Amino acid sequence: MARPLVRLQAIFGVMLLALLVLLGRAAEVQVVQGRRWAALATAARTERVILPARRGGLSDRRGTPIAITQETYHVGIAPNELKDPAGDAEAIARALRLAPVEVRRALRQRYAYFGGPYGAATVEPIRARRGVHLEPVLNRFYPSPGLAGPVIGRVDDDGRGASGLERTLDSHIKNLRKKIEDDPAQPRYIETVFGVGYCLREEHKIVR
Secondary structure (H helix, E strand, O other), rough: HHHHHHHHHHHHHHHHHHHHHHHHHHHHHHHHHHHHEEEEEEEHHHOOOOOOOOOEEEEEEOEEEEEEEEEEEEEEHHHHHHOOOOOOOOOOOHHHHHHHHHHHHOOOOOOEEEEEEHHHHHHHHHHHOEEEEEEEEEEEEEEOOOOOHHHHHOEEEOOOOOHHHHHHHHHHHHHHHHHHHOOOOOOOOOEEEEEOOEEEEEOOOOOO
16 A cells, blocks of 8 residues: 555655646746736737828918828728628729729739829728728828929928928928937937927927
């Protein structure tokens, strides 16, 4: 009877030791390494995307817009995500004012892309449909292009001021950031306010 009892005790001891090792490892992962694993998990399921700031408008002394930024869209369609391919194709063709045959042909591919660009009112009927992916694009629009065009200027393909008033402010802000910011690419003092312009953060005191 002694040998079976010794064997049971040995097995129990091994199981107890394995359990203690497992608990110790769990405690190490959750308590000691918890923050690191949480950070890795967050990084695996999130992505940091830097969105370009919406360029503010320009107006004359009477408040009439002479340069404004409009948001338009490119439309992408994932055919395998559509709930009603036939009905969705008709709705997309109707919204984008395209021939139904053209849309159905495009949806035979793995991913259909319609460059447009299309305005917000145009894509609104299909915005909520599953499988429709909208890519926003900011475009500069000049209501009166013949009015003092060289003075107002233009923006380049990246949305930066290229000439005239469009470039003047950008140049001043860029030079100012070089003088007061530790890293002009990551400004802490002069912030870009989406759709408005620039602002100086009050909580920072600039000392030079």
